[in-house]
Amino acid sequence: MEATPTFAGIDWSWRHHALCVVDDAGRRIEEGTVTHSRAGLVKISMLLRRHGVSRVGIERGDGPVVEHLLRDGFEVVVISARQVRSLRARYGAAGNKDDRFDAFVLADALRTDAGRWAVVQPDSAETVALRMLVRARHDLIDHRIAVHNQLLAVLQHNFPGAIGLFSQLDIPISLTFLRRFPSEAKAAWLSELRMAHWLKANHYSGRHAPARLVRHLREAAVGRVTGAAAEASEVIVLTLVDLLSTLREEQDHLETRIEEALLAHPDGPIFQSLPRAGTVRAATLLAEIGDCRARFPDPASLAAAAGVAPSTRQSGKHLNVAYRRGCNKQLRAALIDWAQDTPRANAWARDTYDRARARGCRHPHAARILAQNWTRILWRCWHDHQPYNPDLHGRLNDLQKTAA
Structure with missing residues (x-):
């Protein structure tokens, strides 16, 4: 004997989800609310399978509920909030907003107007790959900012003259300078002539004259560490400089891969x-x-x-x-x-x-x-x-x- 068709609707939020399942006559055979949690999502799948539901109506086509339903093999149909507001008028003139009632409206709309709604398809492998690259770059930038702030804190305490010497602390010329002069003691070796030679050797293209840079170092506050503590500070500065350099290189590498993926994506020209x-x-x-x-x-x-x-x-x-x-x-x-x-x-x-x-x-x-x-x-x-x-x-x- 062929199973009776069933339809489900979910009105979801970031706290709880209202679920309704109706049969082919529009009768409610399951109704309830579950929390927005891993256990709640598992319960939704269990209830849908118990009633033989294969297609679910929902107001939004993104978010954890949709991703969970797609992973569990259900078809997801998006019926926008504006359409749901119009559909409420079928069942009464009040038009009041109620999560459980909206879940019923979504389920019944699938029953009566199945051909009107498009089924959500998982994103293509190209899009998923691009999303992974983009989010990895974002995480890498967060790490770089954290390391930058750590280096800034060390320099504020131990080598204030290095701060503001160049336009940014983590640009290549600044990192090169700190790798060569990681402490006040080593930077004290620089005279105006030596600074000019160092800048030329490292292809400095900025607008600050050597005299200004040396004056900046001389007029800055004096660091607060000496002896063994100063040596430890040098080690920390060099470690953070190497880490920042690596993060910048990896960010550049990721951005190259992102550009390749974007150019190859069918929707790339649109964006x-x-x-x-x-x-x-x-x-x-x-x-x-x-x-x-x-x-x-x-x-x-x-x-x-x-x-x-x-x-x-x-x-x-x-x-x-x-x-x-x-x-x-x-x-x-x-x-x-x-x-x-x-x-x-x-x-x-x-x-x-x-x-x-x-x-x-x-x-x-x-x-x-x-x-x-x-x-x-x-x-x-x-x-x-x-x-x-x-x-x-x-x-x-x-x-x-x-x-x-």
Whole structure:
């Protein structure tokens, strides 16, 4: 005897998940709430298998719940929050927000309109590989910053003259200097002539004259260690310098691999066409958004996943608009990092940002507003497999002509 078809819906959050399973007549045969934890996700899979569910409806196509369901072999269908709000009207005029009821709406929508919704596909191997490279680079930068700060702390205590000698502490010329002169005692050997010779031998291309650099060393505060402690400080400085040099080299290597992966990716031209995207930004946006168009069925779902759209809760006359904390943090960082730089190259972006600041928004808020506006254009380019073109995407071209 053939099994009766069943359908499931999950209304998920970063604290708990509401689950509903309905049969082919729309009757609720399982309903409940589980915590957002490893045990909770395992329980969801167990309940779905118990009732023979193969397809699950959900409002967002990213996040740990979707990843878990895909790993466990379930088909995931994204029904956006806007569509769910419209579907609520089928079951009553109140339109109130309730997690368990929304889970039922999602499940019943799969039952009645199965052909309307696209099934989320796992990202391609190329996208997964690019995401691994991008996130590894991000972690490497975090490590480099930590080592940089450790070196800075050692120099502040033992060799203050090395701080501010060059534009940055971890650039090649600065690291080369510290490898040759890791302490005040060794740097004291430098005269103006010797500094000039050292700079020439190491191909220094900066604008500071040898006399200024030597004066900086002489006028700096005196370190606080001598004797054996000074020798220990030298060892620490040399160790941290070698570590920083290695991290910089590995970062350069990763960025080369990221560029190779981006150029080979079918969606690479879309993200590289965005103003001020460059290579690393374009690769990061692509890696975090992915290549499954069903994951984000509309621009609003992409903005919500990226955390650049505010979280709105309304009940009756009460309306609460708050900063969205539950999101893909890597995607939010990538999107805002890119968006806040676009006013330098795009008149529409400059106008959008300036108007937000004129309304009293601080820079982080204005940057999120701009990022949310960019998601509409980014989503359209991505969804249509079309590189960014001001003539095709909004009113940007007209504003650029006006600005010119």
